[in-house]
Amino acid sequence: MEVLAPPRGLIIELVTPFKRKGEIDEKGLRRLLARVSPSAHGVFLASPRAGEGATLSPALRSDLLRQTMLWMGEKNSLPIFIWVTQGTEEETRKTMLALAEAARETPYRPGIFHVDTPLFYHSNRGLPDLYREICTTAGAPLILHNDPDLIKGLARPFKRHNIRTAILKELCGFPGIAGLIFSGSLDRAHHYQRACRRRPDFRIYDGDEARFLDHPSRSGVVSGGANLAPAAWARIVASSLQPSTDGADYPDRLQQIWDTGSMLHHMRDLYADAPASIIKAVLAGMGVTQPPGQPPENIASVQIVLRQLVSQIK
Amino acid sequence: MIIQQAKEVLKIEAQSILDLTERIGPEFKKAVDIILHAKGRVILTGMGKSGLVARKISATLNSTGTSSLFLHPAEAIHGDLGMVTPNDVILAISNSGHTAEINRILPIVKDMEAKIILFTGGLDSPMARESDVVIDVGVEREACPLGLAPTASTTAALAMGDALAVVLLNQRRFNRDDFRRFHPGGSLGERLSFRVKEIMLTDAHIPMVSPGTTIAEAIREINAKGIGATLVCGEEQRLEGIISDGDLRRALIARKEIHSLKVEEIMSSCPKTISENETSIEALGLMEAHGITHLVVVDDHARVKGIVHLHDLLGREGFRINGGIGTPARAHH
Numbered sequence: 204m205e206v207l208a209p210p211r212g213l214i215i216e217l218v219t220p221f222k223r224k225g226e227i228d229e230k231g232l233r234r235l236l237a238r239v240s241p242s243a244h245g246v247f248l249a250s251p252r253a254g255e256g257a258t259l260s261p262a263l264r265s266d267l268l269r270q271t272m273l274w275m276g277e278k279n280s281l282p283i284f285i286w287v288t289q290g291t292e293e294e295t296r297k298t299m300l301a302l303a304e305a306a307r308e309t310p311y312r313p314g315i316f317h318v319d320t321p322l323f324y325h326s327n328r329g330l331p332d333l334y335r336e337i338c339t340t341a342g343a344p345l346i347l348h349n350d351p352d353l354i355k356g357l358a359r360p361f362k363r364h365n366i367r368t369a370i371l372k373e374l375c376g377f378p379g380i381a382g383l384i385f386s387g388s389l390d391r392a393h394h395y396q397r398a399c400r401r402r403p404d405f406r407i408y409d410g411d412e413a414r415f416l417d418h419p420s421r422s423g424v425v426s427g428g429a430n431l432a433p434a435a436w437a438r439i440v441a442s443s444l445q446p447s448t449d450g451a452d453y454p455d456r457l458q459q460i461w462d463t464g465s466m467l468h469h470m471r472d473l474y475a476d477a478p479a480s481i482i483k484a485v486l487a488g489m490g491v492t493q494p495p496g497q498p499p500e501n502i503a504s505v506q507i508v509l510r511q512l513v514s515q516i517k
Numbered sequence: 518m519i520i521q522q523a524k525e526v527l528k529i530e531a532q533s534i535l536d537l538t539e540r541i542g543p544e545f546k547k548a549v550d551i552i553l554h555a556k557g558r559v560i561l562t563g564m565g566k567s568g569l570v571a572r573k574i575s576a577t578l579n580s581t582g583t584s585s586l587f588l589h590p591a592e593a594i595h596g597d598l599g600m601v602t603p604n605d606v607i608l609a610i611s612n613s614g615h616t617a618e619i620n621r622i623l624p625i626v627k628d629m630e631a632k633i634i635l636f637t638g639g640l641d642s643p644m645a646r647e648s649d650v651v652i653d654v655g656v657e658r659e660a661c662p663l664g665l666a667p668t669a670s671t672t673a674a675l676a677m678g679d680a681l682a683v684v685l686l687n688q689r690r691f692n693r694d695d696f697r698r699f700h701p702g703g704s705l706g707e708r709l710s711f712r713v714k715e716i717m718l719t720d721a722h723i724p725m726v727s728p729g730t731t732i733a734e735a736i737r738e739i740n741a742k743g744i745g746a747t748l749v750c751g752e753e754q755r756l757e758g759i760i761s762d763g764d765l766r767r768a769l770i771a772r773k774e775i776h777s778l779k780v781e782e783i784m785s786s787c788p789k790t791i792s793e794n795e796t797s798i799e800a801l802g803l804m805e806a807h808g809i810t811h812l813v814v815v816d817d818h819a820r821v822k823g824i825v826h827l828h829d830l831l832g833r834e835g836f837r838i839n840g841g842i843g844t845p846a847r848a849h850h
Contacts, residue, residue: 389525393532396657400539403640407657418529420658421638442664445613457665464663 207314207344209381209406210282211422212244213440215429216253218483219267220492227266231492236274238491239429240281242437246271247284251320251353253427253478256286261298265305272311282314284346284425288323292333295324296340303342316381317341320348326361331373338379347374347383349395350410365391372398375405382406384425389418412471416464419443427478428471431485431512435463470511473504485509526660526668533656533669534676540653541680548634548650549684552583555632557604559585562593564618566671567610574608574678581686590618598622601631608634608681612655612670614642623647636674652677713800714793716830717814717823718744725750725821726780728757732768733776735760744826746811749784754821756813758784790815793822797830804830 217239220231239246248271249256249264259267268285275281285302289295299317306315319337321330338345351364365387366374374380375398383399385392385407392407392414399405406422409415415424421444429436442460474481484505487494489512552559559578563571571587578585588597588607601607607626609619614637623633627647635648638655645651654677660668724742726735726749738747739762746761760780768775768783775783791800791812800812804827814823 389528392658393528396532396536397539400536403653417662418525418658418660419662419664421655422657439663443659444664445615460663460665 207282207316207381208404209316209344209346210244211406212444213242213423213429213433213437214245214247214284214408214425215239215243215433215436216247216250216425216427218427218430218479218486218492219249219254219256219259220483220486222493227263227270228493229270231486232267232270233274234491235430235486236271239433240275242429242433243281244423244440245282245284245316247286247318247425249286250284250318250425250427251286251288251323251348251350253430253482254286255479256288261289261294261301264298265301268302268315269305269309272306272309275311275313280313282316283311284316284318286320286348287317288320288348291324295319296337299337299341299343306343315343316346317343318346318348318384320350320353322349322354322361322364322366323357327363327367327370330366330370334374334377334380338377341379344381345379346381346406346408347371348410349383350386352386368394368398371395375399375402380405382408382422384408384410385420386410386414389414392420413468413475415440415443416468416471427482428467428474430482431470431474431508432467435467439464439467466511470508473508477501481505481508485512529658529660530669530672532658533673536657537654537673537677537680544650544652545681545684548652548681549688551632551634551650552606552681552685553688555604555606557584557602557606557631559583559606559608560588560601561585561608561610562588562590562619562622563610564590564616566667567612567616567674570671570675570678571608571610573675574610574682577679577682578685581682582689583682583685590616590622593622594618598625601626601629603630606632606634608636609644609648610636610654610674611642611644612638612667612674614639614644616644620644620647636677638670711797712793713791713795713797713812713814713825714823716797717793717825718742718829719823723821723824724748725754726760727751728779728781730780731776732760732765732778732780732783735780736765736776739765744811744824744828746824748788748813748821748824749780750821753818755819756788756790756815756821757781758786759788759811759813760784761809761811788813790819791825792816797825800825801827801830 220228220235222228248254248267249259251257271283287295287299287302289298325333349366354364382405385395395407407420408422409420409424412424412426412428423440426436481504483492485508486492488509561571561575575585575587611619620643623644624647626633633648634650635644636652636654637645639645640651640653654673656669656673659670724738724747726738726747728749728751735747746759749758751757764783764785789803789807789809789812791803791814793814803812804810810827812825813821814825816822
């Protein structure tokens with residue numbers, strides 16, 4: 204299988220807009236894509252956090268993928284990441300095949316990456332064997348996803364909440380695995396980085412926005428906050444990936460970068476506990492998507508974020 | 518919180534250097550070969566903080582035996598490019614590989630057929646395509662937030678520059694004489710700035726025999742004073758000759774039995790001399806010019822005041838490791 208090179212930069216973790224009855228809000232999705240895609244290097248659909256992927260059936264994920272690909276058509280060259288993980292190995296495999304099938308039905312060609320969180324349904328033991336098989340049948344390159352907090356929150360989590368470094372080192376040798384979305388400690392990030400050294404094209408994205416804002420990785424970031432402030436995130440990502448050559452050299456550039464970064468940091472703190480509901484409520488407040496069926500519990504955060512975004516526009 | 522943040526920065530920067538150890542490969546060796554075989558200088562170039570790193574690497578190369586200078590990319594396109602010759606090697610530093618100012622000069626340098634080595638994290642960048650050798654100094658993570666300033670990436674480039682300088686130093690078999698030339702302010706340089714009278718061996722430490730002495734006795738004197746030679750002095754310590762280990766070897770080869778010979782029969786009658794007021798550097802120059810290891814210190818009337826050995830100029834501590842000489846480095850007055 205010829206493996207696409209994964210993009211470097213800002214991967215926007217799209218929220219999933221729903222209608223009241225639970226179907227995909229097509230118009231809202233298009234407005235959202237139109238809003239974020241000029242700033243993105245890739246979009247991440249059905250992510251387990253902002254994208255509420257764990258609540259999406261394979262059919263809904265396929266529909267979401269199809270709608271996104273149709274909107275993008277042949278003009279937009281943004282790669283699409285989509286979360287394929289289900290509760291079991293078998294369901295995950297079926298989802299991958301269904302999504303690969305859905306992808307074949309549209310003219311969209313730039314590239315689809317299946318994002319899988321293996322510890323969601325499988326322990327570290329035997330992971331290489333599993334992926335050896337998956338890589339031959341998945342129909343799309345894979346991006347691994349390591350998120351210990353997500354695994355800890357499961358009803359029956361496995362003993363280990365992170366992919367073991369030795370296992371990752373082995374997985375990194377599979378050409379069908381193109382990268383990793385990483386959340387976790389800085390020490391673990393270093394260990395993973397060492398484990399994947401032999402693959403210079405292997406991307407390790409920061410799955411934790413705060414980590415990226417503090418110590419940016421060179422692969423880029425997966426950001427839910429970019430649904431709200433895509434241009435600001437794009438600016439920070441560009442600055443972070445090329446520290447010395449970021450566009451125009453105007454006198455208060457550093458101050459502006461600092462202010463933008465601080466605003467994104469603060470905003471992230473407001474939605475971090477419930478990213479999907481708060482981000483969607485803000486987007487609804489901005490008229491991008493339909494209002495959610497139930498308002499989020501932390502309505503104060505929504506109001507603060509909205510005020511911040513409005514002040515940015517002013 | 519403050520300490521934790523500082524630790525994180527240091528960890529990221531340390532990691533950026535450790536990562537380089539596994540990425541060093543044939544490209545690095547190729548860079549070393551190019552520089553070793555270059556007839557010209559190594560010209561460092563870089564913009565902003567990479568430029569500062571380039572300046573430091575250039576200084577390190579100069580201190581370790583590789584002739585080097587810094588070329589500012591912006592000045593280069595306004596005339597300074599004239600300092601580059603086809604014999605030179607350009608070592609450019611750019612984290613992204615997209616630095617506009619350097620991109621403008623590399624094609625010109627390439628046309629001149631000067632070799633180009635690039636330190637970069639942008640392995641598929643335009644600068645990488647223009648370069649003969651690309652050394653990966655990319656880092657996975659910067660320590661500074663928001664890309665306000667390059668941190669881990671400049672550290673990595675700096676460390677790679679040090680690696681290059683040290684390897685070149687070893688490859689050139691850089692010796693103590695070279696070190697002295699480039700470090701007049703260092704401890705060795707300081708030693709070489711002494712006057713001869715401050716380091717020469719004097720009085721009872723001078724190996725000395727009279728004319729008419731047998732070779733057997735001269736050998737005993739050489740052994741006793743431990744500097745591999747003895748002077749032959751007449752009245753009032755006037756210098757008449759010197760017998761070195763080399764003279765003894767040559768005599769043994771020429772004649773089977775030398776013990777009963779007189780010193781005049783094999784001594785070198787015109788030993789090289791120096792005034793006690795000359796500097797050690799002058800003494801070292803004389804030794805190098807004549808291929809000898811001893812100089813006799815005499816006054817205006819050819820009376821012996823002392824003797825200086827190569828080891829005394831360079832410091833005996835360094836030679837104990839190899840030669841086992843145990844006498845004090847400084848003379849006893």
